[in-house]
Amino acid sequence: MSSILTNSSAMVALQTLRGINSSLEKTQSEISTGKSVGSAKDNSAVWAISKVMESDVAGFDAVSDSLATGQAMVGVARTATETITDLLKDIKTKVIASRDATASTTKLQNETDELISLVESTISAAQFNGVNLINSGTGTSVVGSIDRSGSSVTANTITIDAQNLNTAAAATAAGQLAAGTTSGTNLVVVGNNNDGAVSIASGAGESFGLSAVAQDETITVTLGDQNFSYTVTADDVAAGNDANEIALSNLRDLINAAGITGVTALYDPVNAAGELVVDNQGADDINMTVRVRADGAGALAGLNGFSITGGTALADIETMINASIDAAAAFGAAESRLETQSDFLSNLTDALKTGIGALVDADMEEASARLQALQVQQQLGTQALSIANQAPQNLLSLFR
Template structure:
């Protein structure tokens, strides 16, 4: 039966052509965007998964930046400490050279003083973007990774411990007997560590007490300075560390040969008395300071002279080596973590691509097939639309 009102063939051809055009449009979209799932309407579940993974990739890029910054920061500190270690070895050479009776200790002390200044400059200058890991105690935290468990994301951090390489030591006790004084007494601040006095006749002296390992006693007479740091060996020897320190300072004063100054050490009482000529007054200032060991391996390096022992500088060298090793270990960890984060980011990108990227070879082949089908569909619809016209021949 033929009808001029209902053309079933044209309807079928039109629906077929619409389907072909729809598939053709989708294929062209895949080719132009490179994705099979370009929006939520293409595949809502896959699109949602891909977007979560893309947010993680963005997060890992920020983590990589944080790790790169942290690695550079630690590298600067490690390089500085390694250089400081070399300077400490040079100071050790000067102290060893001073053991020669013919050595010019004055020049050696000057060289040690310049080396200490160089070390202090390196400590203060070893900063990266304003962060200095060796000028004080403390720690820094950098972002190491992002951990996802379902819909919850947490951060994984790396702690970088400071290695305090400052050379100063905090004062426990200080005090001064001024030139021209005829009599008087003072107990240095924190006086449980010692006391000092000047008596009529120009005899100035001090008595030490309560010294502990790492504490340094420094005495200055005029422009001459003498110091001694209590070591663990002093304690292990069973000797009274107060007497050991006093006797060592006494020896330094006598070796200095200051004109008009003599020193008397009273064994068993840790008393050191300085006699300034035969005048009735003290002709030069005399000061005493007692400093804590500090928290870092170089605390007390200020004022180091050839009077310090090889054991003193050896302890600092070992502390500096330990600090450099600590920085090296954390730098290696950061480098390894950075490599892991980079690989993990690449793996996520591959996973996202597997979910949403279009197969361009397949899309190209499908495009050609759909274009052919479209042409055939247009011809089929044209033929179907011509069928009603054949009915006119019935009325001729």
């Protein structure tokens, strides 16, 4: 039945044209924005995933900035310690030169004092944005990554340990030093019972004892030009342990392991505190000094009042050079780690961006082909609607 009230063909054509126009609008949006999922209404699940990933990318960008700052900070500390190492080597040459009988020790000492001033100014200047990693024992941390587990995110940090190269004189230690009784009593205790010195004759021995050593205090024995140090730990001072015995036993092992010709060490529990006995069966006399230093003393504290003609000057400067080298190596390793982490984050960010693109980016080749097809369909739909709209006019011929 034909009807002038209901044009089914026109309604079908109109519905088809609406669908074509909707698809055409979506395709044009993809082409203009470059995204197949531009909002939550396009695909809510994919859109939500992409937004979480985009937030992580933004977080990684911030972490990269933190790592760059950390690299600069550690780089300043590393450069400073390398400079200090070179200056300490220069001081070592002055110490060696002072051993020459014809040397002017006064001039050499003046030159050494200038070098020490340079070391101190380098330590003071080695700061980045107010953080100085070599002038105290306080380290810092750098944000190294963000870790996601489901909907929770945590920031991971990389700890940068400080290397205390401060030259300030060490505070008075609680630990006390006493001349020995079991093998010679010639150790001359000076200062606040924290320092002692003696020359051990060939074929003789000398001993010393400790008392009241505290956690983090360092006991150093110098024999000739070699230093042997032990730092008291928290376990050493724990209930039931004898920190004095532990420290002396460790020093004994270090001395014996050094293999100094004719020199042996043993721990003698002659009294409550015990003593370390150093026996010299070598051909020559050997100088021994013993020092107890408090917690917090910088590795270059020996430069405070340093004398190139001191009996332990060469051993002391060698110890300080090694400390500076170790500090530079530690900073170098930390800087390398930060650089590696930065490279990893860069690659990870690129991978995330690629993943986001795979989820929401439009396939431009496909969109172009679809646009062409939809434009043809739109034209045909318009023609079909025009034809359908003309159908009621054909009914006029029935009434002629």
